[in-house]
Every structure is written in structure tokens, then in C-alpha cells.
Amino acid sequence: MSLDTVDSRRLREVALTPEEYRVIVEKLRRPPNAVELGMLGVLWSEHCSYKTSKALLRRLPSTGEAVLQGPGENAGAVEIGSGWAAVFKIESHNHPSAIEPYQGAATGVGGIIRDVIAMGARPIALLDSLRFGPLPGSRHHFDGVVAGIGGYGNCIGIPTVGGEVYFDECYANNPIVNAMCVGLVRLDRLMRARAEGTGNSLMLVGADTGRDGIHGASFASVELDESSSERRPAVQVGNPFLEKCLLEACMDLAQTDAVVAVQDLGAAGLTSSVAECAGRVPGAGARIDVSLVPRRERGMTPYDVMLSESQERMLVVVQRGRESEVERIFSTWDLTSAVIGDVTDDGHLTVFDQTQVVARLPIELLTDGAPPRRLASVAPDPAPSLRLDSLPPLVDPGESLLRLLASPNLCSRRPIIRRYDHMVGDATVVAPGGDAALLRIKGTRLGLAMTTDCNARYCHLDPNLGAQHAVAEAARNIVATGARPLAVTDCLNLANPDRPEVYWELEETIAGLAHACRSLELPIVSGNVSLYNDSAGTSAIHPTPVVGMIGVIDDYSHRLEAGLKHEGDFVLLVGSSLNDLGGSEYLKVEHGTVAGRPPALDLAREAAVNRLILAAAKAGQLRSAHDCADGGMLVALAECCLLGGMGVRCPALRPEAPLRLDAAFFGETPGRFIVSVGSRAMPELQTLARRHHVEISLLGMAGGDTVEFEGQFRLSLDQMRQAWEGGLLH
């Protein structure tokens, strides 16, 4: 097949450009055959090769004292104390979920779980970051995705403990479904998916291989259009029961030393897992025989087998001679396992169909050969500016609060949370619904906090600053549980980078993430990039860099929750407020506009406020803590009341000029928390705050069943609850 004979339709099918094809022919010094072309197509897709983002991603900080494994493996790993490592990663499943919401979301969950298993870790928690178009128009996406996540997570017995969901027009055709998994492994049992040891066997375990999901990775690397629904066969179907068995078998496997490595089969199936596993060891290669791969159906070609994205499969590298030991473990769980090849030292992936060689490609060409794409970058027109003096003054803060509480972006997530098993494992000590979730690590006093965050409206208005906000907010959410932020995984969801404005957004997003993570000393140890979240050029998503973060508390008995706890406690605002209405939920809900710049972010201030909260929590001074984020101080305060089932009485809020009343109530200045404190701890807290140079101000006193700012408004908890609980039900 020369360039003349390979027709453009064929290249489009494997999502390669004519230029890329030329590079392949040049490197191979021959045209690839059809199987090879398919293999290169999937591995050179944006989804697998990161050819557009790779150079930029190198700017992200990925090292730190606690880091055991940075990007490049199935998942990142950090040391968390008492001999434990936390393994975690976030990944997108946007394109499949747009076409087939239930299965798309379910298999997204399944895939990220396998990434954690491959590191030898037992998955302990799932989180999901979701974006949809507004309800009720996007109800089918929303319902399908939520059901799919629950269907998989509930069945496999891993608690779904956190995440976020937002609604915006820009996601109407391109929902965002990002799944994060966190696992635990003893330090000395952390595994890496490296195909070491020439002659060691490659075993394929788990599900049989079918024709499902062929070209899934390529499909995820193009824009969606009218023909996308024809791609439904490119969406895989999940079997959580099988994965549960696979999980338990892999845990048993990790107790033996018969296994060299375990690698998930995800996007690009067998091709990618074998190539990646070998690619991590210089000079290593692999031979596999597709006729040995257990199949779900007859008549599958070598091409089908190599590109299938059938779920619930793992590649295991086994010490030569110990294959039967591994087979026994899998057969205990009624799982198929088969030796399909071995590790070589020739640097090539050679694919046999019995005796016939059907493909032979250099590993390096597969994993690293895709020419990096340097794209044009142009800053788009700036967002409309916001003239504060033209904003009508706040009339009734109580009425505004009720409308904000009922806004789908701020309202209670209980209708979603209760559809997910968030308790299995007997470890969830701070349940979802407040800030971060916190899981205890059994047998220790340690607690592991986890969250995902991103305000994409900020990112739309200023991608660099918006990405910084995502990091800062995630850190505040971790801190609000009393845990110190430790490390990050990121999922960059953007539109088509071939458009210069989008490529600029990508550059800015990565620059912002890098800056914030460096400032807050948070390494990014794993991540994923999902581009082409467009529909036929008409609607592009906001840049949505979802930040997944974990943190550690040394003794979880010092943990904090958002809800007010004791009558008579002082309720305080930590941090100072500015006229930060740009890009706010208040502006959108009350004035129907998205304008201005996101709040300025002083990362040194963030760090100082976080240190104060952690010090006060450790000293036992705080009864509750909650991050002020979307919706500002008053929404955060209302949440403290609703989550604690307790009201608050405050004197009238009279901000000093130039702070406006609307900004004092609803502005979104970062670096702020609502905390409650017993009266006796007040002096100590004040001293501590002065020492950290952080302003604290008294808002009011906890108690009763109303929220009142004297002379300004008074609402009953019932009224507020009604607004808050109903936001997702229409």
C-alpha cells in the first residue's frame, strides 16, 4: 500500500493524516500492511499518543518527596505513611458517553479501576466529574451517565465517594464524563507494568475478545458529527461482575512473585497494552500469536483481535515456567487465562497468526513515533468585561439565596449521591455532599481525603487563571476535611485543538495548572487529555481541566465536616472578601450574564489560609469547616446550615467600602472558609490567625432553624431545603 494506493477513506478510518502515513512509510522503509496500519492508527491517535499535548504536558511538575510513581504508568502513586501508597488516576470517557451514556460512563469507570489494579493496588474509592447541557434538555445524558456510573461502581463494590456535576449549554452535545479511582497498596507491593525478562510469558486474562470497541481510541480523537451514532459499535459494553472477579484474582496474584507486571487493556486494546508494556523497558519487544487469544465470536481477523477494545481484560507478564500457578489463581475465579506470547529483546512487536507473521513493527514507532503536532495558537477575543457600577444593587439577599440554592450548579447533589453506594468498604468517614470525602485506612489512624474540582466558567473567561482556581479549590476542599493536600491527577477536557483559539486554551490551561501546582507544591502524578470535544464545529466546550486531588490526615479523629454542629458556636468567615463577581454563579443566576474575569488568585494567600485551617483543626479548635466557592459566602453558609441541620443568627452584614453588599454575600473571592468554633476556642483561634496573617471575621452564632441576617433577611431551613433539594429534579 503506497500513498497512492492507500485511499483517503482508509486513512480516515484509522484517523491518520497523509503526512503521518508518509512518516510511517519512511520509518518502516515499506508501506505498512492493513493490520499494521490499524495498529499505528490507534496508537497514534490523540487519545493514545498525546501528540498534540505531549510537549506542553512536560511543563507540569511531577516530582516531590512523596511521589513513588509519576506519569507514564497505568496510574500515579504517592507515599501516604504507615507503609501505604495511594495509587490514583483520572480518565475521560466523553465521546462514548455522548453516544451511549450508560455504557460509555460504565466502561469509563471499569477502565480506571483496571489502571489502579495494574499497579497492584486495591481500589478503595471512585469519584466522577460530570458536565452536561442544561436540564431538562440533557436529561438523557444525565440519567444515562449517572445510572451507568452507579451500575458499574455499585456492582463491583467500590464506593463512589465524590465528584462534581455542572450544567452549561456548551456541553449539550458533548457531555464530560471523567472517572477517578483511588487505590491502596503496601509500599513493597507497588507494581509497574514493565515487560521485563526476555522469554517471560505474556498472558491475557479476563474476558474473551470480541469485536466491540474497535477504533474506540480513534473515535475519541475526532469531533462528533451526525454520523457519530453510527459509531455506537465503537462503544464498549461493561461487565462489572467479571471485573470484580478480575479484581479479586489480581489481588491474589499480587501476593505471589510469579508475576512481573500487570497491564490494563483499555483504549487500543491488545496493541496498546503490549506495546506500552514493552516500551517501558529499553530494547524490549514482544511476540504474540492472535490465534491463541480466546475469542467471543468466530471469524475474527488478526486486525479485529489487535484492535478490539473488549472490556475487563488484563495482560500479565509471568515468570517463565510459572504460568500454571497464575492460571490456577484465575480459574479459582472462573476466569479464562491464556498464554498468547512472550517477551523478546528485539525491540519489535511481532504479531503471528499461528505461523504467519501478520504484523511486525518497532515498539518505539508504535509508542513514540507519532510526529508531535505543533499547532497555531491565537488568543480569542476577550470575554465581555464586567462593569460593576452598572450592576443593579442587591435587593433581597434571601430571595437571591433561594434562587442560587435552587440553581442546578449549586443545589444538593443528594439525588445523585444516593444512587451510588458510597459506604461499601466500611471506610467512608466523611461522606460525599460537603467538601472532599475522607476515607479511613483501616488498621491505622490515617485518613485519605479526595476530591475533584473545576470551575469551567472561570476557565472559559481565562483558561490560565481558571486552571489555577481548579487547583486552589481542590486544595481547599481537601483542607476543609482537616487533611493536607498531597498530589494531583488531572483530566484536561478541551475542544478541537486544530482551531488556534482552542490550542491557545490548551497552552494556557497547562501553564495555569503548572503554576498553581508548583506554588502549592503539589505534584501531578497521573492524568489524561481529552480533546475534540466539539460537535461538527458548532459547539465547543469550555476548557474543563478537572483536578483530582488527594490529601492525608494523620489522625482521622481530627477530621472536619461542613455542617454546623453545636448550638451557640461562633460562625466565622476565614479570609477576606473582595468585589469578586466576575464569572460568578450570582451573576449568571441573578443577572443572566457570564462576564468579567475570574477572581484574582494569590496562591501564597491560599497556602497561608490552608495552613491556618490545618493548624486549627489539628489543635482541635474547629467544630466544622467549609470551603467558600461557587455562590460565595452566603451559599457556603447556607450549606453549613443545611448539612448540619442547624440555623445561624447574624447581625446585618455591612461591608466597608469599596466592598459591595452583593459581593460580600455572593462574591467568589478564593482563600475563604466558613468555620464554626466553640466559644472557648475563640481566643486561641484569633491568636493563631494573627500568627498566620489571615483575617477572620465573626458572621454570627449557630442555632435555631432559621438563617437570619438581622434586618436584611430571614429564611427557615425548610424553605432553603426545599429550594436546595429540588434543583435536579426537573
Place this chain on the structure above:
Amino acid sequence: MVFPGTWSDRDCGWVIDQVVGAQLQYLWHKDADLKGCDCVILPGGFAYGDYLRTGAIARFAPVMQEIGEFADRGGLVWGICNGFQILCEAGLLPGALIRNASLEYRCEWTHLSVERTDLAFTSQCVEREVIRVPISHGEGSYFAEPAVLSRLEQNGQVVFRYCDAGGRVVPGANPNGSLHNIAGIINKRGNVLGMMPHPERCAEPELGGADGLKLFRSVAGRGLKVLVS
């Protein structure tokens, strides 16, 4: 008792072993004997994926024969969530668990009114005590024929009923549409208990409540060897 797809085995095991301090033994679905245990727990999960209908495949597991005979001999059998569904499918308890009335999975805290305290499972509770225990299921709506239901009521076989915090058995406190707010029942002999809520998830205060511990202590207090089957 561990079937492929069971996931509350480790949580039950944790409570028995680490919280209560009773003797713990895991039993595999292919096992042919119960290793001398005094109480067999069938924990929550999705046994065999629950693909056909909850519990419908599990009832044919090799170990179920043995568990049936064990129950006939008066041994204590305790089905929690999926375990309750399996016991109904296996005919060890009457009725069935059908799809929640909301048609959605529900994971949340519920209040239970304890209606029997003369049982091995509830001896540490007081009559009509209200305990707080979470549920986590998609198919937990208890259903039985009217005749079966009235027999259950007449015999006092309803052990737990969903109620509000004040102990009132009202429709608003029913999370799944169960008939008569039924959350758990016992067989006539009093040795086979099935319940949808998860007591193993509330045996320590840091998990949000410790009421479930009363049930485990009731069983373990008898000095029994408990088997998580």
C-alpha cells in the same frame, strides 16, 4: 459466605474479627461443608453479577444445599441485602425483593423499628427500639402474596420495619416501597434472618453510627463461631 460478586464479605469480616472479636471463617461458594460454624452470614453484593434476577443464580451455588440443611438443623443463617435476596430465591424465607419503587438504586441511612428482641440476632435490642442502619440496593422492595403477608404478620415474623426517627411506621419512611414497610423478616423457627439494611456498615461511630453492632453482639454474645458465607 463468599460468592463471586459478593462485596460485603470483607466488611462483615472486619466487624466480626476486628470490632466484635469473634471467630471468623470465610466460606467459598464451592465449599461443601460449613467448617463447624454456628452462624452463617450471606453478605451483600451482586452474587454472580445478579444478572438474571437478584439471587436467582446464587441459589444454585454448591454451598446452598449445605446451608439449607444447616438451617433445617436449626443453625443460624443471616442474609444481609443480597443475602436476603438469595434466601428468598432459595425458599428459606418467604416472599421476594423487587425493584425499588423509585426505580433507582438507593444508598442512604434509614431508621428501623425492631419488632422482635427474642431472637439470637436481636437479643441486645429492646422492644420497639429504633436503630439507624444504612441501605444500599436497587431491588429491596419486599413483596409477598397477601396470604403470605398476613401469615408473616400473624406469626410475628417481621423483625425490622422502616420507620421515622420517632419510631412511627409511615409511608414517608419507606425507602423502597416494601409492603408493610418490611425491612427484615425471620423464618418461623427463628433461626433464618433476612434484612435489606447493612448493619456491618454501622458498627463503629466514625462510620456515622454504631447501632449495627447490637446485632453482631447479639449473635457473637452467644459465644458462637461466625461464618461469613
